[in-house]
Each structure stands twice: as structure tokens, then as C-alpha cells.
Amino acid sequence: MGGAVVLDLTFFLIAVPAVLFAGISKGGFASGAAFAATPLLALILEPEQAVALMLPLLMVMDVGAMKAFWRKWSRHEARLLMLASLPGLALGAVFFRAADPDLFRLLIGVVAVAFVAFQLARQTGLLRPLRRPMGPVGGTIAGVAMGFTSFVSHAGGPPASVYMLSRPLDKTTFQATSVIVFWLVNLLKVPPYAALGLFSSQMFVAIVILAPVALAGVWLGYRLHNKVPEKLFFGLTYVFLLATGAKLIFDALS
Numbered sequence: 001m002g003g004a005v006v007l008d009l010t011f012f013l014i015a016v017p018a019v020l021f022a023g024i025s026k027g028g029f030a031s032g033a034a035f036a037a038t039p040l041l042a043l044i045l046e047p048e049q050a051v052a053l054m055l056p057l058l059m060v061m062d063v064g065a066m067k068a069f070w071r072k073w074s075r076h077e078a079r080l081l082m083l084a085s086l087p088g089l090a091l092g093a094v095f096f097r098a099a100d101p102d103l104f105r106l107l108i109g110v111v112a113v114a115f116v117a118f119q120l121a122r123q124t125g126l127l128r129p130l131r132r133p134m135g136p137v138g139g140t141i142a143g144v145a146m147g148f149t150s151f152v153s154h155a156g157g158p159p160a161s162v163y164m165l166s167r168p169l170d171k172t173t174f175q176a177t178s179v180i181v182f183w184l185v186n187l188l189k190v191p192p193y194a195a196l197g198l199f200s201s202q203m204f205v206a207i208v209i210l211a212p213v214a215l216a217g218v219w220l221g222y223r224l225h226n227k228v229p230e231k232l233f234f235g236l237t238y239v240f241l242l243a244t245g246a247k248l249i250f251d252a253l254s
Contacts, residue, residue, distance in 0.1 A: 015206070113246065143163070
């Protein structure tokens with residue numbers, strides 16, 4: 001299923017900024033916006049190639065961010081989301097095997113647009129954290145959704161956030177819990193991605209070349225955290241996501 005990745009000028013003109021942007025997001029502006037790299041790559045690669053290429057790079061970024069949040073997470077929320085993600089990952093693997101590229105483009109495009117709608121609803125107050133903390137049932141549903149969307153498009157952030165925002169977590173604990181949860185979820189995706197044949201030799205060459213870019217992005221994110229207004233960063237993110245999401249939906253339907 002993986003196919004060859006052509007490492008030409010067009011690839012690097014898109015891939016380097018996309019990976020750098022994802023690293024900056026992971027390092028300084030919460031990891032959710034790192035999802036923007038996948039739709040951008042899906043404009044020049046087959047959708048399954050885009051998600052497969054980003055997986056090892058996201059894992060490199062996870063390791064880069066892990067040190068700052070080591071053991072600052074909430075074990076209860078992290079454990080529930082990790083366990084609940086397993087059936088979601090399995091569903092994602094089944095969907096991956098059965099779906100065609102245009103369906104993937106449509107799904108990634110829809111998730112990109114929905115991601116922007118979710119974030120804007122949170123920031124404008126249309127979507128507020130639940131007054132009562134979500135219990136095990138709600139957390140399990142969020143975890144399953146997180147596992148599925150993470151498997152097919154690396155966009156598990158919103159379902160996880162819906163659950164964690166309802167819990168009594170401070171900012172640091174929230175971020176640390178996100179880091180450890182997605183570190184494990186991304187690690188669990190490697191065997192099924194490999195079994196589905198999503199990796200290729202050219203892709204590994206691209207990953208080796210882009211890994212320093214990913215780490216540089218994380219470092220740059222740390223440096224820019226207090227220098228670049230979050231509204232500006234996320235405003236640009238939403239514009240990119242809306243544009244790429246709309247393009248992927250158009251391509252899939254046409």
C-alpha cells in the first residue's frame with residue numbers, strides 16, 4: 001500500500017515547512033496544531049504516505065517534548081485514554097485496509113475543517129468545558145475516537161481534549177498527559193502501519209533527512225513560545241488547515 005515517495009524539489013518545498021511547523025507546534029504552542037502537517041503533505045503524497053511519513057517524525061518530536069513534562073502527567077486520565085485508544089486504533093487499521101485514497105483525502109479534509117471549527121468554538125466560548133468531569137464512560141468514548149482519528153490522520157487531539165478539559169487538570173498536567181498519551185499511541189501505530197505496508201525505503205530516507213528538521217522545530221517552538229502571540233500562530237494554522245482541508249475535499253469528490 002505504501003508506494004514510493006519521490007524525493008524531488010516539490011517534496012522538500014512542502015515537507016520541510018510542514019515538519020518544521022509541526023515541531024514548532026509540539027515545542028511551544030501545544031501539540032494539537034501539529035496535525036496541520038498531515039493535510040499539507042497529503043497535497044503532494046498519497047494520503048497513506050502522508051500519515052506514514054509523519055508518524056516517525058511525530059515520535060521524534062514526542063521524545064523531544066518528553067523531557068520537559070516527565071512524570072508531570074495524571075496517571076488516571078492517561079491510563080484511561082491509553083486503554084480506550086486500543087479499540088479505536090484497531091478500527092482505524094480496519095478502515096485503512098478497506099478504504100481507497102479518495103476516501104482518505106475526504107476524511108483528512110473533513111477532519112482538518114472540523115479541527116478548525118472545534119478550536120474556534122473553544123476560543124469563542126461556544127464550546128465550554130463540561131461543568132461536571134467526564135466519567136469513565138465518557139473518557140472511554142473519547143479514547144476510542146482519539147485512537148481512530150489518530151490512526152487515520154494523526155488528529156487525535158480534539159477527542160482527548162474534550163475529555164481532559166472536563167477534568168480537574170492544571171495547564172502543565174494537561175500538557176504532560178497529552179505528551180505521554182500520544183507518545184504511546186504513536187508507538188502503538190508503528191506495527192500496524194508496517195503490517196499494512198505503509199513504509200518504503202524511500203520513505204525511510206525522507207524520515208532520516210527530515211528528523212533534524214523535526215527536532216529543530218521543537219527547539220524553535222520552545223524559543224518562540226513567549227515571543228510569538230498564540231493568536232497569530234493559531235490564526236495562521238487555521239488558515240492553512242481550512243485551505244488544505246477544502247482542497248483535499250474538492251479533490252476527493254471530483
